[in-house]
Amino acid sequence: MARRHKDWLAKTAALIGFHQGGPRIVAVNEHARSAGIRAGQRLADARTLVPDLTTAHAEPAADLKLLETLAGWCERYTPWVAIDPLGGALVDSGFESDEATQGVDRMATATFGGDGGLMLDVTGCGHLFGPGIEGERALLADLTARLARHGFTTRAAMADTAGAAWALARFAERQKDLLAPVAGHRTLLAPLPIEALRLDSTTAETLRRLGLRQIGDLLPMPRAPLAQRFGDLLVRRLDQALGSAAETIQPRLPAPAFRTRLAFAEPIGRAEDIAAATSRLLAALCGQFEKAGVGARRLELSLFRVDGSIERTAIGTGRPSRDNAHLMKLFQEPLAHLDAGFGVELMMLSAAAVEPFDTQQVALAQAVGGEVLLAPGGGDAPAAPARGHDAEVVQLVDRLTQRLGAANVVRLAPRASHLPERAVIALPVAKPAVRAGLWTKVAAYKGPRPTRLLAQPEAIQTTAQLPDDPPRQFNWRGTLHRLKRVEGPERLVDEWWRESVPTAEVENAPSGRDYYRVEDEDGQRFWLYRDGPINAPPVPPASRWYVHGFCA
Amino acid sequence: MTVIFPSAFAPANAIRSDAPVMVLDRAEPDREGELRRLRETVRRLERSGGASSAPAIPLDVPEIDAALPDGGLAGGALHEIVPGNVAHDGAALGFAATILGRFAQVRRGQILWIHRDAGALTAPPYAPALAAFVDPARMILASSRRVEDALWTMEEGLRCGALAAVVGEIDKVELAATRRLQLAAEKSGVPALLLRALDKKSAAISAAVTRWRVTSAPSRAHLGADGESLQDIAGPRWRLDLLRNRFGDPARTDIPSWLVEWTNEKGHLAVVSETVGRPHGAPAQRLAG
Structure with missing residues (x-):
């Protein structure tokens, strides 16, 4: 909020929201904090402390959005980023969490340092910044420094448990306490106020009244009476902070098992540089795949721009792949549309979906596919090995899918239905092919079918000698076609388990279509049908005729 | 040796043919044979762009194959089909599927069929009917709304030598685009079919090796039918006009035309005998290039 009001930097300012029957402080700036104003206070109380308090209404939804942007930005450090469900900024923002339903009052926890928070699980990430604890210290410093450059005032703490880190970030008094040494959080937590336990x-009020003001006061007390007196939550929070109870951080986005990152000393912006970096990332990732025996089905590339925004793009493959060159080709198309903005300082490539990459399985699939591909009488077909052939087609399909979309690159398979528009189903190309010859078999027990089937049958005006006769001529798209030859009818009825469209004239009569193949005097062939109730309705309605396709 | 063009000296009525005549002042006995050999070399040079490895694919219709260079449709080349009917292109689609069936028999691999989705009035080919010509199980169907995407898909497919054939139903194709497709086909040896819309303006020029006009024709009448009642339907008949035949016989001035019939039971195309050699209704015109 303060980012939007630059002049607030010099003023005592606070954001207010309406809670518990009146305007209350939701967040404060540095000056207000030092003046003694706290989140959760009533506005009237705050005004007695600072009469000229500058206020504005809180915008929880905008705050949540900002927090989510920040969370995305933090993925540069670890994929395990979660928005702290107890963050004060989230009141009224619609951010639902288990904690809120467990009776934990966000306003209460927000009483001290009630700002929005993020939780990062940086286990094993510190080594990117240096060895051991030094790396972790560097990571923490990097995080705060970068956020400060973007205009955020942050307090970041690191500890063995999420609970301890939460407490230290909000309540630690000395700067050096923000990074708890390994297994050293117990001593750091002891002097903190009990509110630090979330x-x-x-509960906090009762504890205070009993003289238990610091976490250290709670530590030597026996567990069972504590739980009996104050409920399950206190003991659980205590255990979570100390590390004797597990606490899971639910990452905002599913954390990928495979990812690589590349940070640049100088921001890059040229398309060739980005492509070269992508290629390097791919090479590294493919190495990881090789070791794990998997191939990528979906890859996501994130570009972290200098201005803090993130550009993401993704590619998908039909079969698990770890072919560096092929994956790079798939990236070419989306990379052309990427906007580097003022420059990219970090790139990250992660595999959102991987599948086992079994070379034997691939060989088998190719053998089966080869049987389909083998054509009878292919005398002068080039004798290329089936392996390379099949792989080439798979890669081609991936490229086409990348550009046209998965729904637009398909394989056709027969479906057991009488209705012509339902008799064909489009399947992903990656699915095993239809058995060779199956189509011929299916076509053999059906009547003649048009080479082109209109997506929507088109109504026509017909002229016939007798009401139920096939037409002698019809008018379609403004042209009159005089018919010379007719074949039919072939009666096709909708499946009984599907709800058929009731006909207007006769309510309960089952409806069906009588199909005719007709040829006009020029030899053009159409597939027509008469729609309506079948099996002798009491009052025969006028037949409605449609063109449904063109025959060869 | 001096080469003299007769038009420079002789009056116009003295020119016996359209082609420039070479007048050689020192006649040598084997000139004719040498010229023939040179022409053959030029033709081979013109055609070879890597396509030499892809053999011509016969249509299995002797009359038609005889008119085609090397007895069939060139392997790594672009062939065009234009519908002759105004109302619909069912016949053109049938003929395309027939050719495709031949390609699929001779070549192994998948067939890439590209359909440009130009709105509600267009529809992709219907697989149950195609099954009579070519196995739809071997087909990959790609559709796109934009012409550029469709052309890109077709070119990308032609670059992939593992495909049996590439078919594109694209209505608006420029000359440059057909040239790109032809080059890609030459390079990989994959035969390409282009089904164009009945549009005189855009279909005028193209880099395709052959262009066929397919018009539906009334099918065979059943014996004993009177003129009044509607008759049964027989196998479809198409009028094929070979509008363009780039490497065909340069001496031929008329448009080769055949009336063919497709028999579903036998699964093959045959020229209907009584119309062999009969000129088509349109006045014969000289073939260009």
Whole structure:
């Protein structure tokens, strides 16, 4: 909020929202904090402390959006990023969490340092910045420094448990306490106020009244009476902070098992540089795949721009692939549309979906596919090995899918239905091919079918000698076609388990279509049908005729 | 040796043919044979762009194959089909499927069929009917709304030598685009079919090796039918006009035309005998290039 009001930097300012029957402070800036104003206070109380308090209404939805943007930005450090469900900025923002339903009052936890928070699980990430604890210290420093450059005031703490880190980030008094040494968080937590345990306001109030003001006061107490007196939550929070109870951080996005990152000393912006970096990332990732025996089905490339925004793009493959060159080709298309903005400082490539890459399985699939591909009488077909052939087609399909979309690159398979428009189903090309000859078999027990079937049958005006006769001529798209030859009818009825469209004239009569193949005097062939109730309705309605396709 | 063009000296009525005549002042006995050999070399040079490895694919219709260079449709080349009917292109689609069936028999691999989705009035080919000509199980169907995407898909497919054939139903194709397709086909040896719309303006020029006009024709009448009642339907008949035959016989001035019939039971195309050699209704015109 302060980012939008630059002049607030010099003023005592606070954001207000309406809670518990009146305007209350939701967030404060540095000056207000030092003046003694706290989140959760009533506005009237705050005004008695600072009469000229500058206020504005809180915008929880915007805050949540900003927090989500920040969370995405933080993925540069770790894929395990979660929005702290107890963050004060989330009140009224519609951000639902389990914690909120467990009776934990966000306003209460927000009483001290009630700003939005992010939780990052950086296990095993520190080594990117240096060895051991030094790397972790560098990571923390890098995080705060970068966020400060974007205009955010942040406090970041790192500890062995999420609970301890939460407490330290909000309540630690000395700068050096923000990074708890390994297994050293117990001593750091002890002097902190009990609110640092993420308790609801009533529990915290009771504890205070009993003289238990610091976490250290709770530590030597026996567990069972504590739980009996204050409920399950206090003990659980205590255990979570100390590390004797597990706490899971639910990442905002599913954390990929395979990912590589590349940070640049100088921001890059040229398309060739980005392509070269992508290629390097791919090479590294394909190495990981090789070791794990998997191939990628979906890859995501994230470009972290200098201005803090993130550009993401993704590619998909039909079969698991770890072919560096092929994957690079798939990236060519989306990379052409990427906008580097003011420059890209970090790129990250992660595999959103991987599948086992079994060379034997591939060979088998190719053998089966080869049987389909083998044509009878292919005397002068080039004798190329089936392996390379099949792989080439798979890669081609991936490229086409990347550009046209998965729904637009398909294989056709027969479906057991009488209705012509339902008799064909489009399947992904990656699915095993239809058995060779199956189509011929299916076509053999059906009547003649048109080479082109209109997506929507078109109504026509017909003229016939007798009401139920096939037409002698019809008018379609403004042209009169005089018919010379007719074949039919072939009666096709909708499946009984599907709800058929009731005909207007006769309510309960089953409807069906009588198909005719007709030829006009020029030899053009059409596939017509008469729609309507079948099996002798009491009052025969006028037949409605449609063109449904063109025959060869 | 001096080469003299007769038009420079002789009056116009003295020119016996359209072609420039070479007048050689020192006649040598084997000139004719040498010229023939040179022409043959030029033709081979013109055609070879890597396509020499892809053999011509006969249509299995002797009358038609005889008119085609090397007895069939060139392997790594672009062939065009234009519908002759105004109302619909069912016949053109049937003929395309017939050719495709031949390609699929001779070559192994998948067939890439590209359909440009030009709105509600267009529809992709219907697989159950295609099954009579070519196995739809070997087909990959790609559709796109934009012409550029469709052309890109077709070119990308032609670059992939593992395909049996590439078919494109694209209505608006420029000359440059057909040239690109032809080059890609030459390079990989994959035969390409282009089904164009009945549009005189855009279909005028193209780099395709052959262009066929397919018009539906009334099918065979059943014996004993009177003139009044509607008759049964027989196998479809198409009028084929070979509008363009780039490497065909240069001496031939008329448009080769055949009336063919497709028999579903036998699964093959045959020229209907009584119309062999009969000129088509359109006045014969000289073939260009």
